Amino acid sequence: MIEPSVHLFLADPDTAPFLADELRRAAPNAVQHEVEGLGIATDVPLEGLRLAFARQTLPAAAEIQAASINAWADRIIDATTGVFPDDQPWRLHLWPQYGEGKAGLHRCELIHASLVERMKKRRRRLLRSLVDSDTVFDAQTSLVQCILTSPETGWISTSQAPQAYALRSLISSFPRGEVPLADDKSAPSRAFTKLVESEQRLGRQIEHGQTCVDLGASPGSWSYVPIQRGASVIAIDRSELREDLMRNPRLHFEVADAFKYKPPQTVDWLMCDVIAAPQRSIDLLLEWLREKRMRNFIVTIKFKGQDEYPLLDILKREAPPLCADFHLTRLCANKNEVCAFGVV
Template sequence: MPAQTLAARAGHWLWTCRAGFEPHLYEELEWAGAHPRLLGEALVESETVTGLSPAFARAGYRVVVSLTGGTPDAVAEAAAKAVRSLPGGGPWVVQSFTPDTPRGNTLAAPAEAMEAAVRARLPPERLVDDAQRAREAGAVLVGLCMAPDGVTVVGAVPAREALSLAAGGRRRMKRAGESPSRAAMKLEEALDGLAFEPGRGDVCVDLGAAPGGWTQRLVSRGARVVAVDPARLMPELAANKRVQHVQESAFAYAPEEPADWLFCDMAWRPLEVAQLLAKWGRRGWARHLVANIKLPMKDKNPVLLRVRQTLEKEGGWEGLTVRQLYHDRDEVTVTAHRMK
């Protein structure tokens, strides 16, 4: 790790990640032939590689300009000039963020002030205020990364190609008072990134459901849930008419009929979980998959590669995405579907 934050190079990519996971992101980018470079805590740079979507990256932006030093007004003017130079002339969603580290978080207030100053220098008719509308508006996400040691990076990515619509990939979900565990926020963030999500009448199977964090959020959407776990659910979930609690091992369970969605958040060995999910795909027991894979080992990328291969080659799951989301810790979230 460099002693001070390094400036990113224009035309390269700036990736953000969870603090402490820079080596895993670096290795992933190196395997892809993207020639990565550590810039500082939670920040990695790489060259452009077509179709690159690193699992350990929260967000990625093509660097327009890096600014070092200067007064806030001078930096804001230079950043606004960089935005105006982007091809197409808007629409833009301008978002400021800091690296998700103790040093980075101290810059949150200056970063917000910088965002306001840059937006004030741009034509208001070119700005989109709601990031969630960015994809349908064909907007470009403009990331203003205010990093320690006086480094500010201006990057951009078409919203339709972005890993996350949240600034710096920090998608904070609110913890509902009735949610039984932090796991509920992981599910909310995973569903937030999908084109559609479970709705009223959908049949969902939740493997390893207890105490019921994911089941509770699915029921709140109107879905019917088969919750599979030998342990007990929260009493209010066990009594819910839209919840069927099957008290047996997820590895032994076989559904009576195919489900619309398969969910899984089990604290179990990753390759065994991948083989279980592959069985569901191979046998056509579900059409959509959302699962959390635990990665407690130090050497994560080789295991993650085998998980991918198991799900795609043995399970037949398509459109596989593998991401370490904001609410993930030593784990990643996978989503996929089956056409048949």
């Protein structure tokens, strides 16, 4: 068993080594333990921590055993006792991390049903304050996360408000930190899914009447999203966008260098999915932030291999002081890339 003083950081199997490297750079003296199939457990301090390769974070996670459905329900209720008041809004993220069929999901459904029945009998106020939502956290909501690694073993973590909100760059409001990919066959390419996922994780989206700059816009997947919503887009590229977008009156296309373009005035959104060396994209974002050229931003940092991942530490250090809200995450829709998004 691992002591509950550690935090559990979940990662996709192919990125767990990169998460371990991130943690070592952030806290060289912290003790790490690889949790097979999940990620990394470590005693690293959470304050000020930024992790691009952590899919989800479970603060002060405890490794537990529960022999039955009812025992699991009791353990979840116990995780709330004395931690936050019964009338405080809270969320429950409960999911299986074992097997390949529906057995794990079914077991979680049974645990949830047992939990509801138990709260009806002895914790009605706790049941009434349970929030069923995947919107971004607010400062009043607590969070209980429970992972089943087998029918009888797993992890539990409780984040008392406002911890989930304060650590929203680490703790996803989506269970397991996974966001279903958007689907729109009319978009010029699947690249638009990165933009939509970033909006969902940020908890705000491009709206009608707003102004956007899309750097490296061709063939137009990122411009497509705001255009569909009634926003205006200044698209910057050497190549034109898809023909229907080029005809749209809300799109203004300029043949220009994405790294030299400056908007005539502050825009609502900077969007950038340009193919470039990671250092160039990092420098571009920092320049826009320092000059306050935008109110919100979504920027992809693309990599050719793995050696340049430590360059992300520049953004972790320099971008947050320039932002009201800053996120740096390898999205579910990302390949060998990471998205930086936030509010200035």
